[in-house]
């Protein structure tokens with residue numbers, strides 16, 4: 377069948393909307409008619425060629441839509457189900473068996489190769505391969521082919537939460553919230569500092585609020601993001617450009633330091649500030665992607681003081697567990713992730729990508745109607 381996708385013909389180039397052909401589904405695949413697709417910074421990195429993908433390729437990895445068809449071996453969703461597409465995993469390796477699918481041994485092959493494991497592509501154009509399967513979906517298109525493991529059925533959708541808004545729960549929101557819930561695991565009353573208040577950082581702020589953290593300090597130079605952080609739960613915000621000494625500004629709020637820090641920027645300077653913000657011992661999780669290889673320097677003294685520097689991928693989350701939990705928290709009014717979203721019609725994808733680059737929009741969602 378035919379679909380219209382945003383196609384990149386060269387890294388660094390613009391995307392153009394083009395028709396492609398979707399071939400027969402494999403046994404464990406699901407065809408989804410897209411309703412909405414969030415844009416995540418990893419899409420920008422791939423579009424710029426920082427994550428190498430064979431051309432031509434289709435990006436998009438925060439899809440939400442309705443199941444149009446299922447492969448022969450799919451029995452977890454059926455035609456007509458509302459679904460959210462997340463990252464893919466094999467289900468069989470040691471990490472998947474231990475319920476850490478983000479660390480699946482086949483993660484790169486399933487999510488970053490542009491093909492199925494057998495080398496075939498889900499999409500073609502004029503009988504030539506089009507590389508899809510990005511994060512197991514390539515959802516910047518009117519239809520997407522996903523795997524059964526990364527297709528999450530939406531539990532009864534709350535009134536007031538449109539289907540097209542749900543895609544970001546599949547990656548950016550999942551990553552920020554999962555890092556707090558699964559990696560840092562704060563106790564009520566413990567302090568946290570979040571560096572960078574984009575989609576991932578603000579999701580970490582919301583999860584810290586749910587966990588009862590205090591203080592919750594959001595740090596970002598962007599003037600519109602700090603008030604937004606306070607709306608979704610930050611107790612304090614800091615403009616790093618507006619203070620002489622950011623470490624002292626944090627100490628002014630948190631005294632001996634915060635128990636946890638989340639870095640969503642990935643630069644050496646920000647990781648060093650994040651470590652400096654910690655009390656002893658304290659744990660910092662670094663999530664920001666700068667490049668596939670990114671050497672940074674830290675002072676070993678931080679580690680000798682018992683501080684931990686760790687990282688994370690997809691919040692170490694099982695999408696089938698955490699996504700329904702986040703929707704339930706939204707229903708309770710405790711996780712207002714919809715406040716991060718700006719809608720863009722699908723044909724305006726380049727404007728939406730630019731809005732992420734410039735910081736004008738926190739979480740653009742492409743709408744396919």
Ligand SMILES: [Zn+2]
Pocket residue numbers: 465466467468469470471472473477479480481482
């Ligand atoms: Zn696996």
Ligand SMILES: [Zn+2]
Pocket residue numbers: 416417418419437547548
């Ligand atoms: Zn992402």
